[in-house]
Amino acid sequence: MKITRITAIPLSYRLPEGQTVKVGVGATIKRDAIVVRVETDEGLTGYGEAHPGRSPGAVAALVNATLNPMLVGMDACDVVGVWSRVHRMQLSSHGLGAGAALALSGIDLALWDIRGKAAGMPLYRLLGGSRKRMPAYAGGISLGFQPVPQLVEEARGHVAAGYRALKLRLGDNPRDDAARVRAVREALGPDVDILTDANTAWSLADARRVIPTLAEARVGWLEEPFSALDFGAYRIAATLAPSLPIAAGENHYTRWDFARLLEDRAVTLWQPDLSKTGGITEALRIAAMASAFGITVHPHCSATGINHAATLHFLAALDNGGYFEACVSRFNPLRDMFGVPFALGADGCVEPPEKPGIGMDVDEKVFAEFPAIDGPGYVVKF
Numbered sequence: 001m002k003i004t005r006i007t008a009i010p011l012s013y014r015l016p017e018g019q020t021v022k023v024g025v026g027a028t029i030k031r032d033a034i035v036v037r038v039e040t041d042e043g044l045t046g047y048g049e050a051h052p053g054r055s056p057g058a059v060a061a062l063v064n065a066t067l068n069p070m071l072v073g074m075d076a077c078d079v080v081g082v083w084s085r086v087h088r089m090q091l092s093s094h095g096l097g098a099g100a101a102l103a104l105s106g107i108d109l110a111l112w113d114i115r116g117k118a119a120g121m122p123l124y125r126l127l128g129g130s131r132k133r134m135p136a137y138a139g140g141i142s143l144g145f146q147p148v149p150q151l152v153e154e155a156r157g158h159v160a161a162g163y164r165a166l167k168l169r170l171g172d173n174p175r176d177d178a179a180r181v182r183a184v185r186e187a188l189g190p191d192v193d194i195l196t197d198a199n200t201a202w203s204l205a206d207a208r209r210v211i212p213t214l215a216e217a218r219v220g221w222l223e224e225p226f227s228a229l230d231f232g233a234y235r236i237a238a239t240l241a242p243s244l245p246i247a248a249g250e251n252h253y254t255r256w257d258f259a260r261l262l263e264d265r266a267v268t269l270w271q272p273d274l275s276k277t278g279g280i281t282e283a284l285r286i287a288a289m290a291s292a293f294g295i296t297v298h299p300h301c302s303a304t305g306i307n308h309a310a311t312l313h314f315l316a317a318l319d320n321g322g323y324f325e326a327c328v329s330r331f332n333p334l335r336d337m338f339g340v341p342f343a344l345g346a347d348g349c350v351e352p353p354e355k356p357g358i359g360m361d362v363d364e365k366v367f368a369e370f371p372a373i374d375g376p377g378y379v380v381k382f
Contacts, residue, residue: 001076001118005039006107008063009364010056011304012373015331022145024171024199026378031141032056033303033334035362036063036106038114040076046113047362049306050106051275053099054376062096062103071107077118079111079281091254101253101278108279109310109358116357122313123359124352127284129317133349136342137165137195139301140327140335145172151180152187158328164348165193165220165323171201174209181210185217195323197223200251207237215241221269223247228257231264238266245269250300254278255285262293269322273300275307280314291320298322303334305341309359312342312352324350337366 013031020027032052039045053059070089074082083104090100116123124131138158143151143166151168158166168184170177177198185194196214198206202225214222222244226233228251238246249271252258255278261267270290272283287297297320299311308327315321326342327335335341338360342350353359 001044001114002041003038003072003074003076004041006063006068006071007037008050008060008103008106009035009037009367010052010060010372011035011334011367011370012056013331013333013370014373019331021141021329023141023169024197024201026380028141028377029379030373030377031303031332031334032372032377034060034106035304035306035367036110038076038107038110040114044076044114044117046110046117046357047306047360048106048109048111048113048279049275049302049304049310051102051273051302053102054378056372057374059099059102062099063106066090067103067107076111076114079108079115082111083108083278083281098253102276105275105277105279108281109274109306112280112310113357120356122352122354123310123357124313124316127313127317129313131351131354132316133345133347133351134312134315134321134324135165135348136163136324136326136344136350137167137193138163138328139167139325140329140332142328142330143167144169145176148180148183152183155184155188159188159192162344162346162348163326164191165195167195167197167223170196170198170210174206177210178213181213181217181219190218193220195220195223198225200224200227202226204233204236208240211237211240211244215244219244221245221247223271224251228252231260231266234266235264247271247298250276252277254282255289258286258289262289268295270295270297271300272297273302274310274314275302280310283314287318287320291318296320296322299325301325301327303332305335305338305360306358308335308341309353312350313358316352326350334370337370338362
């Protein structure tokens with residue numbers, strides 16, 4: 001079964017006026033996504049999702065203009081061979097680094113979708129997993145920088161919906177970051193797992209001021225306090241409150257970035273994104289490396305249901321899988337444009353889909369509703 005064509009389709013949704021969510025990287029004004037279609041000479045078509053990296057047109061152009069002719073004619077089931085060719089030609093030699101990893105991720109997911117469809121198996125079974133129940137937390141672009149009463153109301157709403165864990169956004173300023181965490185902990189009590197994410201917005205001075213509050217509030221983790229490559233700051237932060245786990249990984253690309261995290265031993269919870277780090281093929285390698293050292297993997301999720309469904313399959317096949325990040329954003333129709341990708345049970349858990357492949361029925365007619373919009377998805381000044 002040969003690859004005959006690879007196509008990336010960038011999509012966008014502009015948020016309604018005044019409905020932004022403010023987080024550490026800025027205020028959202030639109031959501032972007034890239035759906036990758038891989039066609040074969042046997043009529044099977046697979047769909048994946050590449051993260052737009054705040055430049056959806058550029059990532060889509062890389063897929064369409066460079067990776068498509070590079071990979072046409074290859075065996076559609078040879079995910080390792082495809083991965084290696086792109087790595088050699090685009091990531092490691094005269095390459096585009098993270099941009100190439102984003103593009104490759106979407107292609108890899110689509111190829112795994114094809115493999116599952118060819119085998120007549122849901123992806124979790126093809127990966128050796130089972131349809132087990134996995135804990136989920138309320139995440140996505142939500143629970144941002146808002147007045148404390150509104151934040152508490154939103155948090156209570158997610159708990160009422162069945163979530164037993166949720167993620168608060170930090171990176172506003174140390175005083176308000178600490179106040180929001182204290183207020184939500186007081187409102188929800190000790191039995192809800194509160195996770196936190198600074199979206200790379202902190203300095204070490206910020207970390208020193210807020211981390212004691214996080215430890216006192218018994219938060220489950222502090223995610224991405226600093227830039228992904230500021231390894232020295234992560235090492236220092238890990239010493240400020242040894243009981244507070246540091247999490248990162250959504251902005252680390254391929255196993256080599258994660259190998260550095262392993263060497264430093266500062267980041268103790270890993271969060272690869274299947275649409276960013278190199279797809280399922282590479283995420284399996286990352287998860288195996290983590291398992292060997294007792295590190296739990298809590299994948300980061302991206303925009304559409306393709307990434308969400310693929311992540312459920314991936315988690316169901318791991319021996320060291322942790323939380324599923326459920327997008328609870330009020331304004332993200334890209335998540336549900338192919339149907340609802342996950343259902344939260346009364347136990348706060350989710351399961352992978354049962355259909356062959358990734359399990360999403362992609363209807364390309366809906367793409368017309370989400371034409372690509374140029375420009376950044378976040379406004380830094382708010």
